[in-house]
Amino acid sequence: MPASSTDGLLAAVSNDLAAAVDTVGRAVVAIHARRRIPASGVLWQPGVVVAAHHTIQRDDDITVTLHDGTTVSATLAGRDPSTDLAVLRLAAGAAGSEAVAPASEAPRVGQLVLALGRPGASVTASLGIVSAVGGEWRTWQGGTIDRFVRLDLAVYDGFSGGALVDTAGKVLGINTSGLARATAMTVPSSTVSRVVGQLLARGHVARGWLGIATQPVRLPPALRQSLGTKAEVGLMVVNVEPDSPAERGGVLIGDILLTLDDRPVSDPGDVLAALGGERIGQTIAVGVARGGRPETLTVTVGERPRPERSRSERPRARR
Amino acid sequence: MPAAESILRGVPAFDEALGKLAERIGRVTVHVRNGRRSAGAGVVWLRSGVIVTNAHVAAGSRTEVVLPDGRALTARVTARDPRRDLAVLSIGGGELDAALRADARGLRAGELVVAVGHPLGVSYAASLGVVHRVPGAAHGPAGWLHADIRLAPGNSGGPLADSSGRVVGINAMIVGGLGIAVPTHVVERFVHEVEREAGGAGDVRAA
Numbered sequence: 001m002p003a004s005s006t007d008g009l010l011a012a013v014s015n016d017l018a019a020a021v022d023t024v025g026r027a028v029v030a031i032h033a034r035r036r037i038p039a040s041g042v043l044w045q046p047g048v049v050v051a052a053h054h055t056i057q058r059d060d061d062i063t064v065t066l067h068d069g070t071t072v073s074a075t076l077a078g079r080d081p082s083t084d085l086a087v088l089r090l091a092a093g094a095a096g097s098e099a100v101a102p103a104s105e106a107p108r109v110g111q112l113v114l115a116l117g118r119p120g121a122s123v124t125a126s127l128g129i130v131s132a133v134g135g136e137w138r139t140w141q142g143g144t145i146d147r148f149v150r151l152d153l154a155v156y157d158g159f160s161g162g163a164l165v166d167t168a169g170k171v172l173g174i175n176t177s178g179l180a181r182a183t184a185m186t187v188p189s190s191t192v193s194r195v196v197g198q199l200l201a202r203g204h205v206a207r208g209w210l211g212i213a214t215q216p217v218r219l220p221p222a223l224r225q226s227l228g229t230k231a232e233v234g235l236m237v238v239n240v241e242p243d244s245p246a247e248r249g250g251v252l253i254g255d256i257l258l259t260l261d262d263r264p265v266s267d268p269g270d271v272l273a274a275l276g277g278e279r280i281g282q283t284i285a286v287g288v289a290r291g292g293r294p295e296t297l298t299v300t301v302g303e304r305p306r307p308e309r310s311r312s313e314r315p316r317a318r319r
Numbered sequence: 320m321p322a323a324e325s326i327l328r329g330v331p332a333f334d335e336a337l338g339k340l341a342e343r344i345g346r347v348t349v350h351v352r353n354g355r356r357s358a359g360a361g362v363v364w365l366r367s368g369v370i371v372t373n374a375h376v377a378a379g380s381r382t383e384v385v386l387p388d389g390r391a392l393t394a395r396v397t398a399r400d401p402r403r404d405l406a407v408l409s410i411g412g413g414e415l416d417a418a419l420r421a422d423a424r425g426l427r428a429g430e431l432v433v434a435v436g437h438p439l440g441v442s443y444a445a446s447l448g449v450v451h452r453v454p455g456a457a458h459g460p461a462g463w464l465h466a467d468i469r470l471a472p473g474n475s476g477g478p479l480a481d482s483s484g485r486v487v488g489i490n491a492m493i494v495g496g497l498g499i500a501v502p503t504h505v506v507e508r509f510v511h512e513v514e515r516e517a518g519g520a521g522d523v524r525a526a
Contacts (some may be wrong), residue, residue, distance in 0.1 A: 009329070010336045014392040014431035014482035017449060021429030081361055112447070114429055125428040127449040154496050155452065 017127065020114060020169040025123035026098040027162055028116045030065040031088065033058050038065070039226055040117035040162035041088065042174060043099045049088040051162035053079045054178035056086045064090060067098070069121065078199035082143025082207070084160075084178040085198040089206075101190035102164065103170035107149050109133050111315075114165045115151070115175050115184075119158030128184075139179050142207060142272040146191045149173060151184040159287025161185065198277075209274030209304035210286075211244020212237050214257055214268055225259070227294050234258050234265040234289060249299030251286060255276055258294070259287035275301060337433070339480050341445035343484045344435045347444065348416040348477055350385035351376050351394075351408070353358075358382070360436040360477030361408060362486060364510055368413035371506055372476030374399045377406035384410055398513040403505055404491045406473045406476075407513045419479060421485035423464045423502035432466050434490055434498065436477030446470065454502045462505075464488040466498040474498075 023063045027043040031051050041064065049064060056079065072091050079086040107113070107130045115126045128251035134148030149246070151164070155177055164172040164186045198205045204271040214235035224230070234256040240247050257265055260274040261284055274284065279301045286297040349361045353374050361384065363369075370384060377396045378439035384394040394408040430450045438444050448468025455462050466479060470493050479500040481486040488500025 010431060010482040011331055012341060013333065017429040017431065018427035022427060025428065116428075122455060122474075123428050123451055123454055124452045124465070126451060156467070156497060166503060293371075 006199065008049070017125075019112060020165050020167055021116060021123060021125045023169040024116055024163055024171060024260070025125075025200040026067045026102060026164045027100045027116075028067065028118045028123055030118040030120060031056065031062065032071075033062045037119045037157050039120060040158045042048070042161070042163045042171070044064075044087075044102075045099050045190065047073065047076075047090045048099075048173055048196065048200065050161070051086045051088060051190055051195060052176045053081050053084045053086040053302065055160050055175070055299075056088075062088060064088065065118070065121070067118075067123070078203035078205075080143065080195050080199060080205040082139055082205065082247075083145060083195050084139070084143075084176045085174065085187060085189060085192065085199070089195050089200075100171040101168060103167070103172050104192060106147055106168075106174050106188070107133055107186070108145050109165075111215055111274065112167050113153070113172065114153065114167075115153055115155075115159060115162055116165055117156070117158030117162035117175075117192065124156065124158055124162075126154050126156060126159075138269055138273055142269075142275075143205075144276065145187055146194075147188045149186040150190055151175070151186060153184050154311075155184050170286055177212075204306055206277040206280060207304040208277065208279040208301040208302065209244070210246040210271070210275065210299060211241035212246045212251060212257075212271075213239035214271065216266060216268075217256060218257070220228075223292060225291065226292055227289050229258060229261045229264075229294075231258060231266060235265055235268065235271065237288075245299050245302040249286065249297050251297060251299065252287070255288040255290050257286065257288055259285070261285050262287070275304075277303075320422070328425075331498050336517065337447065340433055340480075340482070340484050341435055341443075342435060345443045345447070346416050347486070348387065348389050348435045350437060350442065351362060351476055352383040352391075352455075354383075357437055357440055357473060359473060359475035360490075362476070362478045363415045363417050364407075366413070366415055366417045368410040369397075369510065369514075370394065370408040370410065371404050371489060371510065372408060373489065373501075374406045375404060375405045375491075376476040379406060379510065382408065386406060386415070397517065398509075403509060405501060405509045407510060408424045411420055412453065417479060418486040419484060420503050420507070421481055421483075422484050422504055423454050423457060423487040423500075424504060425451050426464070426481065426487060431482045432468060432487065433482075433484075434466075434468055434470060434474055434479050436470070436474035436476060438471035438472060440475040440500060444451060446474075448498065451497055451511070456507060457499060463491070464500040464502045466500060470498040470500040479513045 034057035131152035361372035
């Protein structure tokens with residue numbers, strides 16, 4: 001069978017893909033922190049491994065296998081369930097200096113990408129494309145992710161916590177199946193770097209907190225008129241935590257939350273969006289309807305208490 | 320607006336190369352049938368008419384093989400090994416195009432691979448994927464070649480080839496969406512054992 005002249009092209013593409021896997025694969029590690037198969041992680045800085053929070057099922061007794069087969073112990077520096085990221089520190093003196101080169105550009109729809117993992121001794125690769133890219137979004141647990149990046153790519157064992165790589169070997173982010181049901185997603189590198197910085201510094205990602213639970217309610221036309229609002233939906237306060245910023249600021253059960261800093265809120269997610277970590281210690285203007293009349297309360301944003309590791313935070317069985 | 324050819328750049332050449340590659344792999348790929356039912360695919364391993372397929376494809380002592388040129392021949396099932404999921408068929412007397420081979424242990428994760436077979440009864444269908452995990456040292460399926468590629472029943476026994484058209488494995492099963500292929504070195508060993516037992520010509524060598 002004579003080789004055809006176009007053979008070179010396929011071989012060149014194939015070589016480029018394998019070279020990208022080889023380059024980044026050195027920074028992709030296996031993490032032993034759950035039963036059954038190991039999870040994937042990525043050396044984000046020398047000695048610092050990023051993983052998917054939902055795959056790290058214990059806080060102690062964690063070991064990491066590097067690309068050269070050596071296994072070293074690691075400690076959990078912190079986790080951020082809201083972005084499904086966790087950070088591990090390798091034991092001092094351990095190898096693991098092959099950190100990745102995060103891409104500075106945003107992924108593009110249609111771009112060829114490789115998902116790398118290491119659910120065991122050897123590196124694994126899957127090929128696909130970026131299927132959707134959007135702006136900043138908020139996870140259901142309130143985390144802020146700089147860009148929405150959805151993949152058209154098969155998800156196998158070791159997907160979560162692995163690296164999304166472009167054909168030039170640049171790391172576009174950390175993959176996870178833990179943020180959206182049955183959808184392969186990537187937490188972009190800029191978000192990973194931000195969360196890694198916070199977790200290394202503080203062990204957790206601080207978030208603002210009011211201490212209320214709310215439920216959307218439809219505002220009848222008469223009430224809208226008397227309040228002078230165009231909003232059709234408000235958020236009924238159904239719980240106020242004792243000794244919380246909201247209680248200290250005078251928020252009562254039965255108040256209908258309409259605005260935060262004059263911006264309308266109609267979904268509990270809007271409240272989370274107004275409570276980034278940077279707001280802690282600052283005041284926020286809470287606009288409510290009380291007894292049919294508008295009122296503005298001033299609340300000093302607190303820091304969300306860190307939950308004891310609860311069952312709900314425990315990862316579900318995902319890859 | 321720029322002309323269409325400047326938008327597409329390398330893509331038409333890639334398509335053409337892929338088409339030619341699938342065609343070349345197809346020339347060493349056969350249909351294996353039990354009666355009227357299509358059972359799977361097979362690979363022409365030796366010019367002398369030795370064909371390799373899966374043990375689960377070649378069920379009886381005889382089976383029908385349809386060559387790429389359309390000739391249907393009765394093949395003798397010379398040997399079966401369900402553990403390695405391999406079978407050797409002999410159609411005798413032929414001067415066939417035999418597959419070029421490469422050792423799957425030399426592959427790297429991310430390399431392009433192409434499968435040719437008859438998935439769900441579609442003759443000579445090609446699929447494109449990448450090496451997911453190179454075969455390890457383990458015996459049995461744990462030591463097989465894992466590919467991120469879309470396969471279906473009918474790919475069984477057919478070739479998984481690299482970007483130069485060299486066969487690196489025999490597609491055997493789908494596990495969790497992954498294509499699992501028996502790597503070439505395992506096939507070579509099996510064919511060698513069978514040929515030696517049969518006292519046949521020792522034309523068993525990796526290409």
